[in-house]
Amino acid sequence: QQQVKQSPQSLIVQKGGISIINCAYENTAFDYFPWYQQFPGKGPALLIAIRPDVSEKKEGRFTISFNKSAKQFSLHIMDSQPGDSATYFCAASRGQAGTALIFGKGTTLSVSS
Amino acid sequence: DTAVSQTPKYLVTQMGNDKSIKCEQNLGHDTMYWYKQDSKKFLKIMFSYNNKELIINETVPNRFSPKSPDKAHLNLHINSLELGDSAVYFCASSQEAGGTEAFFGQGTRLTVV
Numbered sequence: 001q002q003q004v005k006q007s008p009q010s011l012i013v014q015k016g017g018i019s020i021i022n023c024a025y026e027n028t029a030f031d032y033f034p035w036y037q038q039f040p041g042k043g044p045a046l047l048i049a050i051r052p053d054v055s056e057k058k059e060g061r062f063t064i065s066f067n068k069s070a071k072q073f074s075l076h077i078m079d080s081q082p083g084d085s086a087t088y089f090c091a092a093s094r095g096q097a098g099t100a101l102i103f104g105k106g107t108t109l110s111v112s113s
Numbered sequence: 114d115t116a117v118s119q120t121p122k123y124l125v126t127q128m129g130n131d132k133s134i135k136c137e138q139n140l141g142h143d144t145m146y147w148y149k150q151d152s153k154k155f156l157k158i159m160f161s162y163n164n165k166e167l168i169i170n171e172t173v174p175n176r177f178s179p180k181s182p183d184k185a186h187l188n189l190h191i192n193s194l195e196l197g198d199s200a201v202y203f204c205a206s207s208q209e210a211g212g213t214e215a216f217f218g219q220g221t222r223l224t225v226v
């Protein structure tokens with residue numbers, strides 16, 4: 001049973017365009033939703049995260065949109081750059097002792113120049 | 114100064130051997146994790162320790178045994194290695210429960226031949 005479903009699996013965007021990656025979750029007990037960025041040969045790095053009490057969070061060119069009723073959240077990368085080419089993972093957790101991040105399957109983003 | 118460091122970065126070994134991966138974090142975090150990333154880049158939680166106490170033990174073969182000598186270190190020992198154990202293993206740590214704001218190491222690529 002996949003608790004966090006991520007789409008698309010891969011994405012090609014032109015430089016300067018908007019990249020959008022979507023995630024859906026099933027467990028309504030989840031209360032922490034981060035996005036991680038992973039470059040080849042490196043570990044995942046926390047990009048931005050949101051909690052269910054807000055519908056949007058923006059940090060620079062990265063924005064998370066959160067829809068609690070639909071149990072969906074998305075990552076928007078504005079003005080996408082070749083340096084953004086990486087694999088992006090959404091995740092969710094209950095934020096309690098004895099729990100851990102549950103990851104989506106990842107999206108490989110390629111930004112063409 | 115690396116926050117979460119793993120050694121070794123690469124590990125190539127024969128089937129049937131026993132190997133260990135070491136992890137250290139200098140962030141002062143209370144909780145540490147082991148994740149496995151398979152060939153399709155899927156990240157799956159294996160174990161979690163909080164202050165040297167095992168708090169998460171997912172469905173992982175008994176051949177895998179984590180050990181936490183202190184809260185800054187979490188090692189992973191694997192007995193009788195099998196071809197299917199080939200993957201990238203990531204150590205992570207977080208101050209809060211549930212993997213909130215978790216930092217990941219650079220990974221250990223294990224190849225079993």
